[in-house]
Amino acid sequence: MTKPELPPIRNIVEKYGLKASKKFGQHFLFDLNLTEKIVRLSDVKAGDLVFEIGPGPGGLTRPLLAAKANVHVIETDQRFLPALAELGEFYADKLSIHLGDALNFDLNLLAKGKPFHVVSNLPYNVGTALLIQWLTTPELSWQSLTLMFQLEVAQRITAKVNSKHYGRLSILCAAIAETELIMNVPASVFTPPPKVESAVVNLRPLPLQQRFDDLDTLAKITGLAFGQKRKMLRTSLKSLNADLGINISIWLQSLEIDPTTRPENLHPDQFMQMAKAYKLATSIT
Numbered sequence: 001m002t003k004p005e006l007p008p009i010r011n012i013v014e015k016y017g018l019k020a021s022k023k024f025g026q027h028f029l030f031d032l033n034l035t036e037k038i039v040r041l042s043d044v045k046a047g048d049l050v051f052e053i054g055p056g057p058g059g060l061t062r063p064l065l066a067a068k069a070n071v072h073v074i075e076t077d078q079r080f081l082p083a084l085a086e087l088g089e090f091y092a093d094k095l096s097i098h099l100g101d102a103l104n105f106d107l108n109l110l111a112k113g114k115p116f117h118v119v120s121n122l123p124y125n126v127g128t129a130l131l132i133q134w135l136t137t138p139e140l141s142w143q144s145l146t147l148m149f150q151l152e153v154a155q156r157i158t159a160k161v162n163s164k165h166y167g168r169l170s171i172l173c174a175a176i177a178e179t180e181l182i183m184n185v186p187a188s189v190f191t192p193p194p195k196v197e198s199a200v201v202n203l204r205p206l207p208l209q210q211r212f213d214d215l216d217t218l219a220k221i222t223g224l225a226f227g228q229k230r231k232m233l234r235t236s237l238k239s240l241n242a243d244l245g246i247n248i249s250i251w252l253q254s255l256e257i258d259p260t261t262r263p264e265n266l267h268p269d270q271f272m273q274m275a276k277a278y279k280l281a282t283s284i285t
Contacts, residue, residue, distance in 0.1 A: 006062065006087070006090055008030070009028070009030045009032070009057055009058065009059050009062075010030050012057050012058070012083050012086070013028065013030075013057050013083075015083075016057075016079070016080075016082055016083050018056075018057055018079060018080065018083065020056075020191065020192055021077060024054070024076060024077055024123055024125070025123035025124040025125040025126070026054070026056060026077070026123065027121075027190035027191065027192060027193070027194050028056055028057060028059060028190065028191045029059040029060060029121060029189065029190060029191075030059060030191060031059075031189050032059070032062065032063065034185070034189055035059050035060045035062065035063050036063040036066075037183070038060065038063075038119065038121075038146065038148070038183065038200055039060070039063040039064055039066075039067055039119065041146065041182050041183060041200065041202065042117065042119045042144065042146035042202070043144070044064065044067055044069050044117055044119060044146075045067070045069075046067065046068035046069065047068065047069070047070065048069045048070065048116075048117055049069070049070050049072070049111055049114050049115070049116040049117070050064055050069045050070065050071050050072070050116065050117045050118070050119055051071075051072050051073075051074065051107055051110070051111075051116060051117070051118045051119075051120075052064060052071060052072070052073045052074070052118070052119055052120050053073075053074050053102045053118070053120040053122055053123075053130060054074070054075060054076070054102070054120060054121065054122060054123045055073040055075055055080065055084060056075070056077075056080055057080055057083045057084075058080075058083060058084055058087045059121075060119065060120070060121055061073055061084070061087060061095070062087065064119060065087070065090075065091040065094050065095060068094070069094070069117075070094055070096075071094060071095050071096070072095075072096045072097075072098060072110060073095065073096070073097055073098065074098045074099075074100065074102045074105055075097065075098070075099060076099070076100060076101050076102070078099055081097065081099065084097050085097065098110070102126065102130055103126060103129060103130065103133065106137075107134070107137075107141070107142070108137060108139050108141050111141060113141075114141070115141050115142070115143050116141060116142055116143065117142065117143055117144045117145070117146070118134065118142055118144070118145045118146070118147065119146045119147075120146075120147055120148065121148040122147055122148060122149060124149070124150055124194070127147070127149050127150075127153065128149075128153060128169070131145070131147065131157070131173075132172070135172060135173065135175075135176050135177070135215065136215050136216075140176070140205055140211075142205065143204070143205070144202060144203065144204050145177075145201075145202070145203040146182075146200060146201075146202050147200065147201055147203075148185060148198050148199070148200045148201075149198065149199060149201065150194070150196045150197070150198055150199075151184065151196060151197040151198055151199045152165075152196070153169075154181050154198070154199035154200070154201045155181065155199070156169045156170055157169055157170065157173050157179055157181075157201050157203075158170070158173075158179045158180060158181045158201055161264070161265065161266065161267050161268070162264060162265060163264075164264075166264050167222075167226045167229070167263075167264070168219070168222040168223060168225075168226045170268070171218065171222050171268045171271050171272075172215060172218060172219060172222065173203060174268040175211065175212035175215060175218055175268065175272060176203075176205060176206060176211050176212070176215070177203040177204055177205050177206055178203070178204050178206060179201060179202070179203050180201065180202045180203075181199055181200070181201050182200050182201065182202050183199065183200040184197065184198075184199050185197065185198040185199060185200060186198075212272045212275070214275055214276070214279055217275040217276075217278060217279045218271060218272060218275040220275075220278075221237070221271060221274050221275045221278060222263075222271055224236055224237055224239060224240070225237060225263035225266075225271070226263050229262070229263055229264065230262065231262070232259065232260045232261065232262060233248075233252060233257070233258075233259055233260070233261050233262070233263065233266070234248055234249045234252065234259035234260065236263065237252075240278065243278070243281075243282050244278070244281050244282070245281075251277075251281075252274075255270075255273055255274060255277055257270055257273075257274070
């Protein structure tokens with residue numbers, strides 16, 4: 001007997017009376033050509049373990065399942081559960097559904113020690129928080145993150161030194177992973193269309209020996225520096241004088257960093273050097 005085809009996503013949405021919620025930052029993707037392209041760019045293979053956050057009615061979930069991945073979806077809006085359950089019946093034993101806030105889920109725990117990928121059209125309101133959570137997890141088990149953000153955030157994630165989008169998020173990501181903006185996504189492809197353009201980024205973890213292992217300190221240093229982005233480092237970091245017991249200009253010079261440099265002109269490696277030196281200096285009793 002021929003297996004029946006899945007109805008179009010729009011039909012599923014109509015069947016269950018689903019509407020995008022502003023509360024959850026939802027925007028539906030009905031274009032399967034687009035979602036199939038995202039899955040191709042993610043390089044997910046048959047048998048891979050994949051997590052998707054905020055699947056909604058399943059526009060991106062379908063091509064992930066069609067690629068024969070083992071897919072775990074985390075959805076905080078229970079209205080979508082019947083539509084996802086219907087999708088799960090079509091792809092028997094390939095889809096696991098978890099209800100709840102993705103910020104409260106430990107993906108390493110759900111993966112049971114196996115390496116995994118994350119492929120998601122992230123809700124705008126929690127996207128950056130989720131990314132930071134995955135970057136700072138003690139046991140980094142993800143092999144890739146293929147994530148859609150609003151364009152401005154995607155540009156900040158992938159920005160290089162001396163570019164206008166370069167900042168704290170660029171450096172935190174560079175400390176852990178190689179980043180690439182792989183696809184722009186116009187607002188017109190969403191239902192309802194958001195007020196901003198979007199983009200898909202891909203992050204792949206650096207080899208273990210190349211990762212910076214103190215993101216908390218790095219976040220503190222970069223937060224101060226970029227909190228006053230147009231100021232020279234000797235001004236934006238002057239609150240560290242008390243912690244270091246030394247004038248910040250002298251301290252920066254000891255690291256061969258010009259105190260008159262502005263943060264957007266400093267390479268990620270130099271911020272990591274500062275974070276390491278600050279941690280060492282403040283841990284000495």
